Amino acid sequence: MSVIKPITGDQAAAEAMRQIDPDVVAAYPITPQTEIVMNFAQFVADGKVQTEMIHVESEHSAMSACVGASASGARTMTATSANGLALMWEIVYIAASTRLPIVMPVVNRALSAPINIHCDHSDTMGARDSGWIQIYCENNQEVYENIIMAVRIAEHKDILLPVMVCQDGFITSHAVEGVKIYDDRKVKEFIGEYNPKHPLLDIDHPVTYGPLDLQDYYFEHKRQQSEAIKNSLKAIPEVFAEFKKHFGADYDFIETYKLADADVAIVAMSSTAGTTKAVIDELRDQGKKVGLLKPRIFRPFPKEKIVAALSKLKAVAILDRSESFSDQGGPLFTEIRSALLDEAKKPLTVNYIYGLGGRDINMKQIKSVYADLEKIVKDKEAKNLVNYLGVR
Amino acid sequence: MSGKKGWKEIPIGGLIDKAGSASEYKTGDWRTFKPVVNKEKCINCLQCWMFCPDSCIVVKDKKMEGFDYEHCKGCGICASICPVKCIKMEKE
Numbered sequence: 001m002s003v004i005k006p007i008t009g010d011q012a013a014a015e016a017m018r019q020i021d022p023d024v025v026a027a028y029p030i031t032p033q034t035e036i037v038m039n040f041a042q043f044v045a046d047g048k049v050q051t052e053m054i055h056v057e058s059e060h061s062a063m064s065a066c067v068g069a070s071a072s073g074a075r076t077m078t079a080t081s082a083n084g085l086a087l088m089w090e091i092v093y094i095a096a097s098t099r100l101p102i103v104m105p106v107v108n109r110a111l112s113a114p115i116n117i118h119c120d121h122s123d124t125m126g127a128r129d130s131g132w133i134q135i136y137c138e139n140n141q142e143v144y145e146n147i148i149m150a151v152r153i154a155e156h157k158d159i160l161l162p163v164m165v166c167q168d169g170f171i172t173s174h175a176v177e178g179v180k181i182y183d184d185r186k187v188k189e190f191i192g193e194y195n196p197k198h199p200l201l202d203i204d205h206p207v208t209y210g211p212l213d214l215q216d217y218y219f220e221h222k223r224q225q226s227e228a229i230k231n232s233l234k235a236i237p238e239v240f241a242e243f244k245k246h247f248g249a250d251y252d253f254i255e256t257y258k259l260a261d262a263d264v265a266i267v268a269m270s271s272t273a274g275t276t277k278a279v280i281d282e283l284r285d286q287g288k289k290v291g292l293l294k295p296r297i298f299r300p301f302p303k304e305k306i307v308a309a310l311s312k313l314k315a316v317a318i319l320d321r322s323e324s325f326s327d328q329g330g331p332l333f334t335e336i337r338s339a340l341l342d343e344a345k346k347p348l349t350v351n352y353i354y355g356l357g358g359r360d361i362n363m364k365q366i367k368s369v370y371a372d373l374e375k376i377v378k379d380k381e382a383k384n385l386v387n388y389l390g391v392r
Numbered sequence: 393m394s395g396k397k398g399w400k401e402i403p404i405g406g407l408i409d410k411a412g413s414a415s416e417y418k419t420g421d422w423r424t425f426k427p428v429v430n431k432e433k434c435i436n437c438l439q440c441w442m443f444c445p446d447s448c449i450v451v452k453d454k455k456m457e458g459f460d461y462e463h464c465k466g467c468g469i470c471a472s473i474c475p476v477k478c479i480k481m482e483k484e
Binding site: 097098099100160198205206207208209210211212213216217220221223224227228 | 411
């Protein structure tokens with residue numbers, strides 16, 4: 001039987017980890033680590049899980065230990081945030097390239113400097129080319145459910161890639177919401193046993209992980225990674241469908257809100273999507289045809305779904321909570337704009353970089369974006385490609 | 393690159409699913425200098441065999457026989473360690 005618990009995003013992540021009961025969790029125990037690991041460590045101390053918990057001396061070591069554990073055949077998890085992810089960098093790539101299905105909740109927070117501990121997406125957006133699957137969560141319920149699904153996605157035989165499950169620092173990670181927690185047994189039934197094909201500890205079938213791979217084969221292995229990401233577009237819906245069958249919750253690569261008959265829309269990920277929905281409700285009451293597209297999964301990039309949802313609109317504002325310093329907009333913007341490029345009928349697109357370092361994004365600001373979109377439709381052009389929302 | 397396998401034919405992630413296959417990786421062509429032994433001077437002390445980092449000293453019946461040139465990278469440790477200086481490094 002499921003119960004609704006008033007918990008934070010961090011606690012929701014820890015709760016999912018408790019039910020998953022991974023074989024190994026290797027994590028750095030102090031800041032920039034979050035309460036996910038603190039809460040999970042409590043479960044370990046209380047004997048609620050069988051997990052071997054390894055406290056390491058840095059995030060670089062955390063991911064290194066995860067790589068070793070996962071290669072040995074253990075279902076492996078860790079968690080991190082901000083500069084912790086940055087310190088992992090080298091091994092983040094190695095985890096994906098070695099095709100190890102590690103699941104890592106990430107609390108999205110700004111990268112220093114100047115020193116800042118609050119929400120933006122610069123940490124995981126920096127890792128977008130690392131080969132990990134990236135899921136972004138709007139609220140605590142999604143955090144919980146996406147982490148459970150992430151195990152199945154990572155371990156899927158046609159994927160075998162690590163997965164980051166991202167939530168907004170403080171906004172989601174520290175806010176208490178009612179989260180529907182499913183029965184432990186049902187969650188365990190859903191994720192099933194992990195049966196790795198080539199565990200390093202299977203001494204009867206010895207294998208080598210991570211060998212030298214020079215001009216002769218490295219490229220082929222990268223090509224395989226591209227294929228795995230492509231395959232994941234087909235394989236992830238199987239996990240969605242099974243999740244729905246088990247728990248009733250309906251997931252897709254994207255979520256739309258009042259988009260079907262909209263003229264203009266905002267594209268936003270994570271918690272900002274929730275704020276945008278509230279604005280849409282107000283503007284709809286005034287008769288304005290406004291909508292939202294929320295990409296839930298950024299890697300693999302769900303191009304077809306995004307194009308199908310946006311191409312009929314008149315104008316779209318894409319909101320990025322990170323800066324790429326390309327002067328061509330944030331990562332979400334450049335990818336969506338590129339995806340729309342070949343469409344015969346496509347909306348005018350405009351980018352807003354917002355919320356860096358935890359700067360509040362409020363309803364008034366989002367309303368101003370919809371007002372801008374109205375003007376763009378009227379003028380038939382977007383005068384500024386890249387805009388900074390909420391900066392002084 | 394002819395004769396090499398395509399991306400669909402190899403294990404994923406760089407995994408090597410066969411044990412003890414390192415000897416199939418011929419590193420001899422990395423060499424700039426190759427060791428050459430003067431067997432008349434050699435006292436078969438086998439210090440070269442002990443020190444060679446690539447197990448490239450061929451020994452038969454407790455006697456130094458020569459080098460495994462398919463794997464010797466030409467580092468010169470054998471020539472350096474030889475107490476009677478019977479190994480010379482010659483340019484390939």
